[in-house]
Amino acid sequence: MTAPIEATGAEQQAQPDAVLAGSGRKAIQGRSLGQIAWMRLKRDKVAMGGALVVLLLIVMSLPGVTELLSRTFGSPPNQFHQNLVDPTLGGPIGSLGGISADHPFGIEPINGRDLFSRILFGARVSLLIGVLATLVSVVIGTVMGIIAGYFGGWVDTVIARLMDIFLAFPLVLFAISLVGVIPNKMLGLAGNDLRMGVLVFIIGFFNWPYIGRIIRGQTLSLREREFVDAARSMGARNTHILFKEVLPNLVAPILVYSTLLIPTNILFEAALSFLGVGINPPDPSWGGMLSAATELYTVAPHFVIVPGLAIFITVLAFNLFGDGLRDALDPRAR
Amino acid sequence: MSTTDNATGPTATDRVIPQGEVLLDVDNLGKHFPVHAGLLRRQVAAVKAVDGVSFSVRKGETLGLVGESGCGKSTTGRMIMRLLDPSFGKITFEGEDITRMSQSRLRPLRRDLQMIFQDPYSSLNPRQTVGAIVGAPFRLQKIQTENGVKKAVQELLELVGLSPEHYNRYPHEFSGGQRQRIGIARTLALKPKLIVADEPVSALDVSVQAQVVNLLEDLQDELDLTYVVIAHDLSVVRHISDRVAVMYLGKIVEVADRNDLYERPMHPYTNALLSAVPVPDPAKREGRDRIRLQGDVPSPLDPPPACRFHTRCWKAQEICKTQEPPLAELSPGHQVACHFPENTTVSATDAVAQSAVSPPATDLPTPSLRKE
Ligand SMILES: Nc1ncnc2c1ncn2[C@@H]1O[C@H](COP(=O)(O)OP(=O)(O)O)[C@@H](O)[C@H]1O
Ligand code: SF4
Ligand SMILES: [Mg+2]
Numbered sequence: 230m231t232a233p234i235e236a237t238g239a240e241q242q243a244q245p246d247a248v249l250a251g252s253g254r255k256a257i258q259g260r261s262l263g264q265i266a267w268m269r270l271k272r273d274k275v276a277m278g279g280a281l282v283v284l285l286l287i288v289m290s291l292p293g294v295t296e297l298l299s300r301t302f303g304s305p306p307n308q309f310h311q312n313l314v315d316p317t318l319g320g321p322i323g324s325l326g327g328i329s330a331d332h333p334f335g336i337e338p339i340n341g342r343d344l345f346s347r348i349l350f351g352a353r354v355s356l357l358i359g360v361l362a363t364l365v366s367v368v369i370g371t372v373m374g375i376i377a378g379y380f381g382g383w384v385d386t387v388i389a390r391l392m393d394i395f396l397a398f399p400l401v402l403f404a405i406s407l408v409g410v411i412p413n414k415m416l417g418l419a420g421n422d423l424r425m426g427v428l429v430f431i432i433g434f435f436n437w438p439y440i441g442r443i444i445r446g447q448t449l450s451l452r453e454r455e456f457v458d459a460a461r462s463m464g465a466r467n468t469h470i471l472f473k474e475v476l477p478n479l480v481a482p483i484l485v486y487s488t489l490l491i492p493t494n495i496l497f498e499a500a501l502s503f504l505g506v507g508i509n510p511p512d513p514s515w516g517g518m519l520s521a522a523t524e525l526y527t528v529a530p531h532f533v534i535v536p537g538l539a540i541f542i543t544v545l546a547f548n549l550f551g552d553g554l555r556d557a558l559d560p561r562a563r
Numbered sequence: 564m565s566t567t568d569n570a571t572g573p574t575a576t577d578r579v580i581p582q583g584e585v586l587l588d589v590d591n592l593g594k595h596f597p598v599h600a601g602l603l604r605r606q607v608a609a610v611k612a613v614d615g616v617s618f619s620v621r622k623g624e625t626l627g628l629v630g631e632s633g634c635g636k637s638t639t640g641r642m643i644m645r646l647l648d649p650s651f652g653k654i655t656f657e658g659e660d661i662t663r664m665s666q667s668r669l670r671p672l673r674r675d676l677q678m679i680f681q682d683p684y685s686s687l688n689p690r691q692t693v694g695a696i697v698g699a700p701f702r703l704q705k706i707q708t709e710n711g712v713k714k715a716v717q718e719l720l721e722l723v724g725l726s727p728e729h730y731n732r733y734p735h736e737f738s739g740g741q742r743q744r745i746g747i748a749r750t751l752a753l754k755p756k757l758i759v760a761d762e763p764v765s766a767l768d769v770s771v772q773a774q775v776v777n778l779l780e781d782l783q784d785e786l787d788l789t790y791v792v793i794a795h796d797l798s799v800v801r802h803i804s805d806r807v808a809v810m811y812l813g814k815i816v817e818v819a820d821r822n823d824l825y826e827r828p829m830h831p832y833t834n835a836l837l838s839a840v841p842v843p844d845p846a847k848r849e850g851r852d853r854i855r856l857q858g859d860v861p862s863p864l865d866p867p868p869a870c871r872f873h874t875r876c877w878k879a880q881e882i883c884k885t886q887e888p889p890l891a892e893l894s895p896g897h898q899v900a901c902h903f904p905e906n907t908t909v910s911a912t913d914a915v916a917q918s919a920v921s922p923p924a925t926d927l928p929t930p931s932l933r934k935e
Contacts, residue, residue: 260733260736261690261692261733262689262733386604454685454686455680455681455682456685456686456687456688458641458644458646458678458686459678459680459686459746459749460699460703462644462646462673462677463677463700463703463753464670464671464673464674464703464704465699469703474688477688477690477691478688
């Protein structure tokens with residue numbers, strides 16, 4: 230640098246566009262990173278398609294809505310319609326798996342239950358387990374990750390080892406054996422409610438190290454940012470720095486990771502139900518339906534296709550939305 | 564901008580440095596970062612980032628702290644701010660020893676002691692509005708403002724040359740220079756007495772650097788500030804400093820009044836730094852020898868013994884490798900740590916130097932100095 234010179238107007242030129250495009254004399258409202266991300270996300274048609282499907286799934290699964298849809302377009306999920314089933318082969322009578330106005334997705338072989346309603350109620354189970362388990366992982370992972378990354382030292386070492394232990398755990402085997410020994414009643418829950426609780430716990434509790442590692446890494450880099458030093462030099466305490474300076478910068482990765490973890494958990498729940506350690510029949514679950522369908526796909530191929538498609542579309546929608554969200558929140562990570 | 568060989572800079576005589584009270588005193592301050600390795604995380608070595616520096620800053624003056632990157636300037640600044648705990652030494656601020664003061668006792672003191680950070684892209688929280696950022700010091704220190712925090716923040720924004728309308732905007736909507744101004748506004752909120760400015764302009768476009776330096780100077784006059792300005796080359800602090808301290812590998816090698824240092828640099832390292840300062844006028848560039856330092860800065864993990872500069876110094880003798888030159892006052896107010904200083908007849912270790920058999924091996928011409 231040479232001797233200071235008069236203001237050259239270089240800085241005025243460097244004014245942000247928003248200032249130049251200024252909305253007149255009124256106090257200018259800045260656009261937060263969140264608002265900018267939302268604008269970017271809105272332009273991403275694929276992600277918005279995913280978001281639409283996710284939204285539909287959520288609305289479909291709301292209390293009352295599932296029952297209403299089931300009543301309006303199908304028939305109760307556990308009602309048998311054996312008159313619609315071919316008694317010799319066990320397959321549904323009629324073409325395309327017995328699709329009709331009363332049974333838009335056709336009917337199940339053997340018992341003739343309405344597939345539309347079973348998919349609908351299965352969606353509720355999948356979504357509930359997927360979301361709740363993700364919530365468990367995210368809460369534990371975020372807390373552990375922040376603590377490890379922010380305080381470092383032996384705290385970090387202990388948490389890192391703990392993560393290694395959890396990640397080395399044979400989760401599927403553990404789930405199979407644990408679900409097998411669940412009592413009928415526990416903690417005020419019973420039957421499939423209790424099973425769902427246990428599934429949420431297992432899936433959520435053992436998956437936290439994945440998000441924990443991400444949050445730890447992000448916290449490590451955030452901790453080195455000068456705004457943390459700035460806050461400290463103004464007399465901020467650790468709690469202020471953690472909650473007001475660091476945590477708001479973690480919202481984006483937490484959101485992205487959550488939307489990407491939900492479909493993983495849905496798949497995991499489907500796999501456990503497929504293996505017979507998930508939701509107990511007669512309550513519908515997508516994995517359980519697939520499991521039953523594997524023996525009947527010759528007489529009723531649609532029985533494989535319908536729940537398979539449901540899982541596929543759900544997982545794909547969450548992933549497309551999550552990827553779009555990540556791109557919108559952090560365009561550099563593309 | 565003219566470059567003449569004997570004129571003094573335009574501000575050389577403008578400011579009268581008050582010879583008053585010492586605001587900040589740093590005595591033999593050091594920071595050794597431990598290096599751990601192995602399963603048991605045992606300490607195997609230490610990065611001697613700062614290794615015993617001493618200086619003091621008087622009320623109203625500006626001390627420039629200069630040295631190549633990695634020589635421990637930021638570490639020194641962060642220790643003064645007590646963002647890092649010193650390994651040894653003593654920091655006295657306003658007569659109070661703050662070296663080991665607890666963070667809770669330090670909290671009220673922090674109003675008087677603030678820092679401007681190097682990277683305006685990292686020093687502002689991207690999730691907070693300008694209003695929240697600049698208003699944070701009021702909230703954190705629970706300071707009542709006459710007309711509310713918002714009004715106070717808007718006044719601060721105006722003070723640093725921003726529009727009060729920027730209150731609701733976010734950092735990413737601003738240029739680097741504007742961001743640095745936001746950071747400065749935050750620093751000023753508590754009306755500090757001492758500001759440590761860690762390379763306040765090195766991340767900015769050259770065209771904007773001068774504006775920010777000018778702003779810092781104007782604020783100093785208006786608000787009676789005392790600065791420690793850190794820079795990695797001598798050109799940035801030349802204009803703003805009253806005194807300059809030159810650091811090399813965790814040690815101060817030369818301290819002098821600004822004009823003295825730029826006109827009669829005694830330490831070979833200072834001479835080398837000065838010769839690296841670009842001369843804008845091509846006509847003047849001729850006949851000016853550039854001292855090119857050989858090699859890289861040695862690692863602070865294992866700094867060279869005795870004079871740490873001897874691995875790169877063209878005047879180095881045997882004694883430089885065995886005996887550390889003390890930081891001695893060779894002329895009034897001009898301290899140098901060198902066995903064979905330039906621009907003077909005495910040396911830091913006069914007696915030793917005289918007994919040395921051979922005179923300095925080379926007689927490199929002193930680089931001509933750039934003057935505004
Ligand atoms: N937290 C730390 N842990 C280990 N080494 C550090 C740490 N901070 C700085 N250092 C080392 O200390 C030396 C001085 O760093 P710094 O004070 O940032 O230099 P400067 O600001 O002069 O460029 C460098 O070698 C740097 O790598
Ligand atoms: S003491 Fe010797 S090596 Fe060190 S700067 Fe002076 S002449 Fe060079
Ligand atoms: Mg630095």
